[in-house]
Amino acid sequence: MIEETKVLTSRIHKKDSHTLESYREDGGYEAAAMALAMDPDEVTAIVKDSGLRGRGGAGFPTGLKWTFLPKDRDFTYLCVNADESEPGTFKDRVILDLDPHLMIEGTVISCHALKSEHAFIYIRGEFCRPYRRLVAAVQEAYEAGILGDNVLGTGRKLDITIHKGAGAYICGEETALLNSIEGLRGQPRIKPPFPTNHGLFGRSTVINNVETLANVPVILKEGAEVYRSRGTEKSPGTRLFSVSGHVERPGVYELEHGVSFKDMLNDICGGVKGGRALKAVVPGGSSVPVLTAEESMKLQMDFESCQECGTMLGSAGVIVMDETTDMVWALDKLTHFYAHESCGQCTPCREGTGWVAELVHLINQGRAKSADFDKLIDLGTQICGNTICVFSDAVFMPVMSYTTKFRSEFESKLIDSAPVHEKVGA
Amino acid sequence: MATTEKTEVKFSEARKQEIERIRGRYETPRGLIMPLLWMIQDDYGWISYDAMELIAGECETSPAWVYSIATFYTMFELEKPIRYHLQVCNTLSCGLCGSESILAHLEDRLGIQAGESTEDGRFRLTAVECLASCGTGPMMQMNDEYYESLTTEKVDAMLEEWNCD
Ligand SMILES: Cc1cc2nc3c(=O)[nH]c(=O)nc-3n(C[C@H](O)[C@H](O)[C@H](O)COP(=O)(O)O)c2cc1C
Ligand code: SF4
Ligand code: FES
Numbered sequence: 001m002i003e004e005t006k007v008l009t010s011r012i013h014k015k016d017s018h019t020l021e022s023y024r025e026d027g028g029y030e031a032a033a034m035a036l037a038m039d040p041d042e043v044t045a046i047v048k049d050s051g052l053r054g055r056g057g058a059g060f061p062t063g064l065k066w067t068f069l070p071k072d073r074d075f076t077y078l079c080v081n082a083d084e085s086e087p088g089t090f091k092d093r094v095i096l097d098l099d100p101h102l103m104i105e106g107t108v109i110s111c112h113a114l115k116s117e118h119a120f121i122y123i124r125g126e127f128c129r130p131y132r133r134l135v136a137a138v139q140e141a142y143e144a145g146i147l148g149d150n151v152l153g154t155g156r157k158l159d160i161t162i163h164k165g166a167g168a169y170i171c172g173e174e175t176a177l178l179n180s181i182e183g184l185r186g187q188p189r190i191k192p193p194f195p196t197n198h199g200l201f202g203r204s205t206v207i208n209n210v211e212t213l214a215n216v217p218v219i220l221k222e223g224a225e226v227y228r229s230r231g232t233e234k235s236p237g238t239r240l241f242s243v244s245g246h247v248e249r250p251g252v253y254e255l256e257h258g259v260s261f262k263d264m265l266n267d268i269c270g271g272v273k274g275g276r277a278l279k280a281v282v283p284g285g286s287s288v289p290v291l292t293a294e295e296s297m298k299l300q301m302d303f304e305s306c307q308e309c310g311t312m313l314g315s316a317g318v319i320v321m322d323e324t325t326d327m328v329w330a331l332d333k334l335t336h337f338y339a340h341e342s343c344g345q346c347t348p349c350r351e352g353t354g355w356v357a358e359l360v361h362l363i364n365q366g367r368a369k370s371a372d373f374d375k376l377i378d379l380g381t382q383i384c385g386n387t388i389c390v391f392s393d394a395v396f397m398p399v400m401s402y403t404t405k406f407r408s409e410f411e412s413k414l415i416d417s418a419p420v421h422e423k424v425g426a
Numbered sequence: 427m428a429t430t431e432k433t434e435v436k437f438s439e440a441r442k443q444e445i446e447r448i449r450g451r452y453e454t455p456r457g458l459i460m461p462l463l464w465m466i467q468d469d470y471g472w473i474s475y476d477a478m479e480l481i482a483g484e485c486e487t488s489p490a491w492v493y494s495i496a497t498f499y500t501m502f503e504l505e506k507p508i509r510y511h512l513q514v515c516n517t518l519s520c521g522l523c524g525s526e527s528i529l530a531h532l533e534d535r536l537g538i539q540a541g542e543s544t545e546d547g548r549f550r551l552t553a554v555e556c557l558a559s560c561g562t563g564p565m566m567q568m569n570d571e572y573y574e575s576l577t578t579e580k581v582d583a584m585l586e587e588w589n590c591d
């Protein structure tokens with residue numbers, strides 16, 4: 001029987017866990033005081049040694065990203081990505097709502113490492129209570145001298161500006177997020193140049209996810225070695241898994257990287273809802289390839305194992321689907337989402353996602369022919385890779401995996417499909 | 427579409443101070459557009475054309491630019507707001523937990539389709555995409571608040587309350 005490993009979430013069940021007073025009772029901002037007494041490069045080295053990888057989706061090594069900043073830069077921004085909008089993912093909201101100071105401390109330490117005097121926190125517009133609490137926490141931090149012109153008495157300067165989004169999935173993409181702050185339309189930029197060279201207002205910029213930064217105080221406090229004792233060699237530390245769909249106990253659970261999906265499902269989430277059989281699992285947010293029940297039983301929840309299994313750990317948003325799920329309906333839901341969220345600046349994406357959604361919807365309604373199905377596969381292949389950002393891959397991966405792994409369900413909904421008995425063993 | 431109806435909009439003294447406080451945080455005047463759109467929406471409930479002109483002045487840009495930003499995002503209200511805006515999440519995880527039947531129930535009870543408003547203008551029903559509350563689906567957002575783990579009984583109780591106010 002496995003249990004949660006509460007490192008980042010150790011405080012969230014306490015009363016008033018979101019306040020500075022409560023945070024300080026548990027040793028809050030001690031790691032920041034320690035880090036500020038060190039040389040910034042030393043802090044970066046510790047984060048690098050910890051093996052911390054980005055929790056926003058791509059899993060890029062955080063310390064390494066930080067070293068990409070040019071040495072001769074004039075001004076540096078840190079942007080905290082709190083736009084959490086990948087379907088199936090709801091863990092950053094927990095940190096923002098229940099322990100905002102953990103993320104603020106991570107920001108203070110990271111800004112020291114990056115020699116940054118100004119951080120923006122880009123928070124999803126729909127997050128009302130988390131927004132109010134974040135605003136209050138930042139205010140508390142200013143009043144306590146943790147932010148401002150004399151950070152923790154060191155004479156260093158740090159401002160945090162909270163920028164509220166207004167409903168656009170694509171603003172979670174890091175360069176779209178920068179444009180959104182600049183008062184431009186929230187559309188991704190062509191890379192290169194990369195944000196570390198030319199980011200917010202043309203300055204050197206690092207973008208990190210909320211959960212990524214929440215790990216930083218822990219790493220400083222316990223040291224890289226202890227941090228690495230959890231998780232796997234290449235995916236160190238714990239992970240906040242958001243589990244939704246057909247499970248008995250959905251929710252956000254903190255577990256070590258490398259935990260088996262099977263244990264997570266049965267021990268932590270109480271198994272499939274109503275004791276029904278498992279059909280499919282999306283392990284890393286809606287954009288990653290779906291797995292069949294059989295594949296998922298061998299899966300371990302870390303970056304490498306997911307890749308070996310032909311999928312990705314992504315944002316660790318785990319969507320569980322039981323035997324009653326109609327996979328055509330499920331893909332219909334997802335493609336509808338993507339068609340709605342394309343930012344529209346690349347033709348293959350703008351036109352393609354709309355068309356893909358229409359075709360899937362037709363199939364789901366039983367109004368499509370096999371030629372439409374072929375067209376769908378063909379379109380999926382064409383959209384991918386020909387665009388400014390990887391949003392198009394995020395559409396392509398579900399389309400290809402659902403149609404390949406659950407092909408017969410799609411075929412059986414086609415008007416001119418062969419009778420079911422002819423497909424046995426196909 | 428933005429309504430061209432004449433409206434009286436201005437920033438209060440408190441707002442003006444707030445604007446001056448954050449102005450230095452954005453390296454270009456245009457960076458203030460989203461914060462100012464939010465201020466107007468928080469104070470007036472929606473963003474009129476006159477408000478966009480006011481914002482354009484503060485941000486040294488054109489009303490057309492402000493308009494193009496306001497329309498890029500789904501949360502900015504360009505029409506007078508509805509008293510109760512019910513936004514039901516209908517993405518995959520909520521779908522797996524029955525969001526479609528909640529939506530159908532609301533359509534039935536309110537006598538409108540998703541995307542429409544009731545004739546008295548008090549309720550609007552919208553099907554929206556994932557609100558990052560997938561573990562407590564089906565769920566909806568009513569104005570600012572999240573209502574989670576919905577059942578038809580819970581929805582009926584809410585409608586009862588809102589109908590009576
Ligand atoms: C379409 C799209 C949506 C994204 N949405 C988010 C998001 O909501 N939150 C997030 O942290 N990262 C999101 N990302 C990833 C960011 O671009 C970026 O890689 C991440 O914030 C970097 O932080 P990390 O290295 O700490 O993970 C998204 C990427 C893409 C392509
Ligand atoms: S791929 Fe799609 S979402 Fe990304 S920039 Fe192009 S149009 Fe926008
Ligand atoms: S799918 Fe409904 S909140 Fe995420």
